[in-house]
Amino acid sequence: MLVSKTLKCKVFNPTKKKLELLSQEYTNFQIYVQTGRDFGIYSATKATFDFKYTKKARKKKQPIPLNRYFSRFKITNHKLTPYWFRVPVKGKRGGIWLPIIPHENIDSSWEIREAKVFKRKRNFWIYITIRKEIQLKTSYSSVLALDIGEKVIAAAVLSSVRKPIFLGREVRGIRRHHAWLRKRLQERELFKKLKEMRGKEKRRVELVLHEVSKCIVELAERNNSIIILGDLKGIRKGGRGKRFNRIVNSFPFNKLSFFIEYKAHLKGIAVIKIKEDYTSKTCSRCGEEGKRVSQGLFKCPHCKYQANADYNGAMNILKRSWEHVFQDGAAAFSPEPPMTERTRAEAHI
Template identity: 45%
Template structure:
């Protein structure tokens, strides 16, 4: 299976200022080429500008929707390498960017957001200018074989108070994610409302962009921690399928929180990070997982984030109960022999593991219950 992702790297400013000046010249000429001007550009870069201009004309009627567009580099004109043995403490990764009039281009140190493997296939790259410096987004590909057998299952319940509640057959104690995310979303909501009353609409747009960056950063950290745990426990990941969740109507305040929470983005972040590591992700319908008792399957009551079962008397966090139900549903679809699993348990069981069914080879697909 061929998978792809984008590596974001900062071009370090500590390098030779002359190199950044010629990079800026090439970047500015690329913007001018998109406006139809005849400028001096590296030949392959000029071809990319012409292709992008044709695409813009076809999609937007020839109107430039952005102030600036990334400088596009074909995979055969730039090169990334690592310096494994060096006294250079600046960085071990470098990139060669082609520049018009400079033979061999310019070599610039970069600091990527993750380690690079030189065995990956390096595809298209984009040079981006921001207020805090220069960045390059490098698209990479690699062949991945999704594992078919696992020792554990990692179940994730998505919710409003806690955007993700995670339990595993290796450790059923719940892990809650989303406290900082909830604080950030609440802060920007009240800030937007305050600015709206003052009719400062430009400021609202500005903080909206900042909020999106902060939220995406938090979602990347949450998804990375979840996938790292799945990798450590050799677990496949089971996500609740939230199809139709936004069709609910439980009051203005609840609906506002429900519709503003980035469930889809978090799910996608988890999925692509897991696939990159060769970990399977399946989806199970979440219908009634918040209403049924994870111990006796009876219908219970939810109040102030707590779940109470009138039949067996169990009482614990409602999101935790939902995650356990998702875990049970995943186990219910597994019938053939495989690796040993630990039975899902509750706090009242004092976390004593009990050996039960075995985990079979996995068919990667979306499951509806």
């Protein structure tokens, strides 16, 4: 499994001479982008730009694209910072080595790909794409099933514990608060404020999604579980009921499942997505159709089963995941038998 990410690095305390050279290169590059005139930029950079960018890109400021064959990265034991990046510039053979501080520490197991140089206010930033091959584990001792709902963002059930864990409840509060704010701002026609608020809501929700996904992956790591995710994508096309449509439209599902998948893969944990149709309506005990009587409660008219609706959903995913995992034969499994201790599970609700 090839995992890649962007390492955001700030150019930190470069010498005056280096800063001059970098600024010169950056300025000349912007002139080239907008006018096509070359006042002195590194030839490979020019070629990369010509090759990669469309005409439309030539109308606004662009970061300098750095081809990986002409730039270098190294980890040292330098006092200032261990991370250094060599940027090729016109007029200095071998380019300039710049001290950089990445937003997170990395080791030498990562492969350095292409990079981009940005200028923000007075600072320079280098965004480096890095990647590495990660071997996913082929053997797990449990399953972590996730149901993504509207009330709680994720209901997780571990096959070995069966006690549900609810994560991300605060998202609902954030969204409600912002919906309320939006309405007030609209009434007062404060459109600029309105626009600012949109970004703020997005960032707050995203922060929660990061925490939720981190928590889920840690849980899977501790319990040596494979992660099974209800995949809502399949539902989007079919239009399967109001509830699903509402969830799909109002929550950043793709983002959450992307975060989970990405973080899991970094730890060598596989994520399987299964179709989630009707998991909220199906009774996890008898398999018949039941109902969500109120927001939080699921009731089955056939076997009189009652449970928290999100828990019921996660149990359905857990149940289905057994079929999936065994059918697939993808993982060499030695888990406990599925769904034998229902009564114990129900005691937790």
